[in-house]
Amino acid sequence: MSVSRDMLITPLQTEAAEECLRRNIPFVLYAMPGQDTCRFMASLPNSDGECRHSHTDNADSFFISRFIADEPYMAGISHDMDEGGIIDFIASCPDVKGAPSAELPYLTSTRRISYNQAFEGMTRRLKKEGGKVVLSRHESIFTTRHLLDSALDYFSSSPSTFRYLTYTPETGIWLGATPELLLETDPHSGEIRTMALAGTRPSDTEESEWDTKNLMEHGVVVNFISDILRSHHLKVDTGGTQEITAGAVTHLCTPITATGTVNDITAIINDLNPTPAVAGFPRDKAISEIDYFETHQRRCYSGIVGVHESNEWHVFVNLRCAFTARATLDGAEGWLFNIYAGGGLMPDSRLDDEWDETDRKMSALRSTLSSSSSAVTVNPTKAKILY
Numbered sequence: 001m002s003v004s005r006d007m008l009i010t011p012l013q014t015e016a017a018e019e020c021l022r023r024n025i026p027f028v029l030y031a032m033p034g035q036d037t038c039r040f041m042a043s044l045p046n047s048d049g050e051c052r053h054s055h056t057d058n059a060d061s062f063f064i065s066r067f068i069a070d071e072p073y074m075a076g077i078s079h080d081m082d083e084g085g086i087i088d089f090i091a092s093c094p095d096v097k098g099a100p101s102a103e104l105p106y107l108t109s110t111r112r113i114s115y116n117q118a119f120e121g122m123t124r125r126l127k128k129e130g131g132k133v134v135l136s137r138h139e140s141i142f143t144t145r146h147l148l149d150s151a152l153d154y155f156s157s158s159p160s161t162f163r164y165l166t167y168t169p170e171t172g173i174w175l176g177a178t179p180e181l182l183l184e185t186d187p188h189s190g191e192i193r194t195m196a197l198a199g200t201r202p203s204d205t206e207e208s209e210w211d212t213k214n215l216m217e218h219g220v221v222v223n224f225i226s227d228i229l230r231s232h233h234l235k236v237d238t239g240g241t242q243e244i245t246a247g248a249v250t251h252l253c254t255p256i257t258a259t260g261t262v263n264d265i266t267a268i269i270n271d272l273n274p275t276p277a278v279a280g281f282p283r284d285k286a287i288s289e290i291d292y293f294e295t296h297q298r299r300c301y302s303g304i305v306g307v308h309e310s311n312e313w314h315v316f317v318n319l320r321c322a323f324t325a326r327a328t329l330d331g332a333e334g335w336l337f338n339i340y341a342g343g344g345l346m347p348d349s350r351l352d353d354e355w356d357e358t359d360r361k362m363s364a365l366r367s368t369l370s371s372s373s374s375a376v377t378v379n380p381t382k383a384k385i386l387y
């Protein structure tokens with residue numbers, strides 16, 4: 001099911017986002033899972049022409065952070081804008097000292113040989129010691145398709161995900177549609193909701209049973225999340241494991257709720273993040289192997305992304321996403337994307353299956369970027385990034 005294209009991003013929101021992209025003003029367009037309207041927020045410049053983009057506890061804000069930032073870093077964007085506010089914003093947008101992001105996308109994709117080597121190194125240890133590590137890769141694609149068109153299509157084809165397009169000077173431009181909830185608070189019931197999302201197979205499989213590798217991979221995440229919540233003295237209730245389909249892949253998903261007195265919600269978020277669904281288990285060992293074997297920086301892929309609005313937290317794991325920047329290739333203007341995906345390795349993982357899994361996880365965004373009459377190039381080594 002996909003929602004109506006017209007409803008998701010209004011023409012005014014598109015115009016405002018384009019203005020922000022032109023002027024390097026931090027902004028976000030986002031839609032909550034199941035919603036068919038987007039919210040637009042931007043960090044307006046202060047009287048010195050500088051954009052405020054720090055997170056404050058009271059204002060509604062969007063945040064995005066890197067995978068295992070030393071300090072849990074949040075780029076907040078406040079100032080929600082309704083349609084009237086957007087008109088004023090576009091009309092009066094003062095000159096800002098917006099800086100382009102210092103980070104640049106990779107021109108080439110993760111090489112198969114590098115992925116294979118990382119796989120061999122990680123599974124060699126897993127076979128001896130057990131555990132789990134999530135190995136990721138990225139694919140570099142240049143497209144002449146306009147960014148806002150791509151975002152609109154990607155949003156409308158993934159209605160049950162948290163969808164966003166954002167720019168901050170710290171992170172650059174990111175586009176994503178993630179199915180994975182890290183944590184959500186409900187001030188009415190006092191409940192915390194989360195999920196274990198791990199274990200993947202093709203959505204067109206004819207198998208009825210899940211294999212042991214996927215069931216165990218999933219179980220590691222259920223146990224980890226439950227243990228963290230219990231360590232915060234919360235009562236944990238684990239629902240039945242379900243299947244959820246996201247494009248070409250189906251995942252195992254166990255909803256988890258926690259109740260009790262929450263003294264410090266950000267401490268719970270920081271303890272949960274990253275879960276073994278994106279890092280592995282034991283966590284520290286998995287993170288150091290990711291650091292050692294992966295040949296790219298994950299940047300914001302598999303970090304957290306979400307909103308703090310009306311005193312509620314909606315925190316997601318940043319999956320099915322891409323980092324992008326304006327670029328040219330052979331005289332054509334377009335966008336250079338690094339699409340990221342990973343998969344959990346267990347001692348009995350098979351190399352080709354894992355590679356194919358990441359391919360399927362990237363496929364929805366890849367086909368969005370290639371649709372209509374846009375010219376698309378994979379590994380655009382001659383692309384030039386525009387500032």
Ligand SMILES: C=C(O[C@H]1C=CC=C(C(=O)O)[C@@H]1O)C(=O)O
Nearest residue numbers: 197198199200277341342343344
């Ligand atoms: C790490 C990713 O997916 C996670 C979420 C669902 C299933 C996963 C898996 O089966 O490996 C991963 O844990 C990704 O999409 O890049």
